[in-house]
Amino acid sequence: MKKGLVLATIFALCSTMMVSAKEFNDARWQWFYSNSDYTGKVDLNTLSYDPETDTAKAWAVWVRTTGIQDLISYKIHFSNNSLDLFDRNTYVNGSDAIKRNQNFNGQNHVAAPGMGDEALIASVKGLIGRDAKLADYKKQQADESQARAEAKAQQEKAQQEARIAQQKEAERKAKHERNRSIIRGIFGI
Template sequence: MKKGLVLATIFALCSTMMVSAKEFNDARWQWFYSNANYTGKVDLNTLSYDPSTDTATAWAVWVRTNGHQDLMSYIIYFKDNSMDVGQYYIYQDGSDAAIVQDDFNGQNHVAAPGSGDEALIASVKGLVGRDTKLADYKKQQADEAQARAEEKAQLEQAQQEARIVQQKEAERKAKHERNRSIIKGIFGI
């Protein structure tokens, strides 16, 4: 009897774990857009920004009113307000198993004004601190360029000074040789 109760409890626990639906309501998912057909949420744990390319990577889910949840990866190009869609998974409400899993292979498109894509770009821009990080990166690049220019100028100045020293030494030697020749000529040596 006890054995049957333990087995029934284990079976019930396993069943509940398998039936749990794919949920995108955790604290890691932040809302950024809604309309009559879907709601967009961005995954805060997957956000990253690269100021050298002015791009961000993100995962977002589109919870649709038709019962599907579309989970997609993005590379966002802030320079031209465009994005590449990478991997995507489509889930049916109430299921942890993706009914579709594919890759768009980086199909790029410009976000339409007022669209969910535009809202995603704006949300990610703020969440990754793009403007501040880009300004810091540009300042760092300018400072490094200035330091390189100053270093180059110092090197050129040192080379010029070395050339002047060499020229003066050559002139001194030439003058010495000329004086020596004159003395040899006078004394017949």
């Protein structure tokens, strides 16, 4: 009897605690936006940033109150506050099966102020440390540019010094030859 009660309790706990893989509730999913129609979460494990292009890549899920979940791949352009959409997988709550898959092939749109896309951009910007990474990148680029300019100036200076040394050597040889000619003329050699 006790074993049956324990097993029934364990079974009840397991079935209520089981969460589908598409529930998007584990630690890798960071909440960033909610309204009366949907909640947005970003996948912390897929975030990446490229300071050269000032873009980030991220996956986000939109959990709708209608029982639908849209998992979407984004490329975020911080310079103009826009997003490129790529893959979109639609799930029904509680199911691991993809109901529909769409590929938007990088379709771009500007984030609407005060809406979920704008919140996604702001959240990703903070999570990846975009401002600090971009500032570091720009500083590195400026330092490299300065180093190239200094190296070029040093090279030009060395070339100028070499030209001056060659010119002085040529003048010295010409003066020496002139003096020899004068001495030959005087002594008739």
